[in-house]
Amino acid sequence: MIRYNIEIGKYIAKMTKDLTITTDISIPPPPPNRALADGADWVRLEGAVCAISDWREMYMQHISGDVIVPDKVLMFKRRAPMLGPAHRHGRFVLIIPIRTRADVIIDQTFYRIGPSQALMVFPWQFHHFANFEEEDLTWLFMTFELKDEKQIASLRSTPLTLNDQISQNLITLTEIYEARDASVSAVEQEIRLRFGLVLQQLQRQVQRQIKPFSGESGDVRSAAVPHLSLFESVARYLLDNMEEPVSVDDVAECLAMSNSHLRERFRKQYGMSIGHYIRQVKMHHAMRLLSTTDLSVAQIASRTGFQSVYAFSRSFKRETGKSPRQFRDSLISE
Incomplete structure (x- = not known):
């Protein structure tokens, strides 16, 4: 397995950012003009060519x-x-x-x-x-x-x-x-x-592997269970309360931590602020609903914990540069 990883690494290392790569192919000169011996030979050649399986097939x-x-x-x-x-x-x-x-x-x-x-x-x-x-x-x-x-x-x-x-x-x-x-x-x-x-x-x-905890709604574990990691605890609380407004104070209270301690630990361990994580998870959930369902913008706002469609639209546009309707329309036009 190590050998394969090294080989893959060699090929990837040669790839450049310019993804449009062409190669110069040297074409050998054609052989001297020579007619097929007779019509029968041509028929045999054609039959052999037709017998070749199409590469895609x-x-x-x-x-x-x-x-x-x-x-x-x-x-x-x-x-x-x-x-x-x-x-x-x-x-x-x-x-x-x-x-x-x-x-x-x-x-x-x-x-x-x-x-x-x-x-x-x-x-x-x-x-x-x-x-x-x-x-x-x-x-x-x-x-x-x-x-x-x-x-x-x-x-x-x-x-x-x-x-x-x-x-x-x-x-x-x-x-x-x-x-x-x-x-x-x-x-x-x-x-x-x-x-x-x-x-x-x-x-x-x-199929040969055991599927780990996936964070899907069918495998809910309480965010307050002590043995769960900080991230799992925050993620579980957010998942369980996706349709509610969620603040850093709410999460800190659930985990019996101070707001400042939670912010510091989360940023140090995961390289981003907990507020950023909460916003991004909600926005990505909204984007999935906009792209895969026919739910109205108001319904999606409710399912992502916004108390009004106007607050949802403002937040969505601030994060994506588009209103929810513009985002959905852009997917249809692609």
Whole structure:
């Protein structure tokens, strides 16, 4: 497994920020003009060519179950800690640490991941990085779109283990992506299909793993239980009170802490303020509802704990730069 991580790291290290890469292909000179011996030879050649399996059809034979074909695949690397503002977007993101461990927060769940592991972020999920073990790192990010997220539902809120087969396919995929010619549609299609195969393999891998605490509403644990970490306690309180106004004072009271002590501990441990975390989780929840449901803006305001639609709209625009209606309209127009 270590060998595969090193190999993947080598290919990722060569990838540049300029994601439109072309290659000069040296075409050998044609052979001297020579006619086929007779018509029969031509017929045999044509028959042999027609007998070759279409590469896409042949590739599909290796994918069991429902075929996953992601759209608009984008791969890039990070070589320094990502400590800026929380990210928000409507794309899937497969996060693969090649070198260095770190903490990843996705919505109400806290993970510690490193080489040979991966995490999937779904559209409009809050995600934040903290506590990198080293400044010198290599992390691979693979973002994409998918028409039906149910195809990879098992990858949500689950740390993924990269076995040898998945690692080898990632090496091949990275090589193809690095040397691709964006003008050749067949290459882009192969990238999509190969990545789809990786997603399929990850799902099979999940079936062999025990799913951890996911922070979903079906696995509720009280935020006041002493053995839970600070983050889990805060996240659980926020999840249980998503439809209520939540302040830092409310959380501090629930955890029997002073406001200042809670703020200090949370920022020190997770690299962001607790107020920022509360706002971002609520905003990302609102974005998911706007993008996946037909609920009115007023209903979404209520479900995210705002006492009026006007307060919700002001807060939403302050965080995203768009009103809730503008945000929903922009998704329809894409």
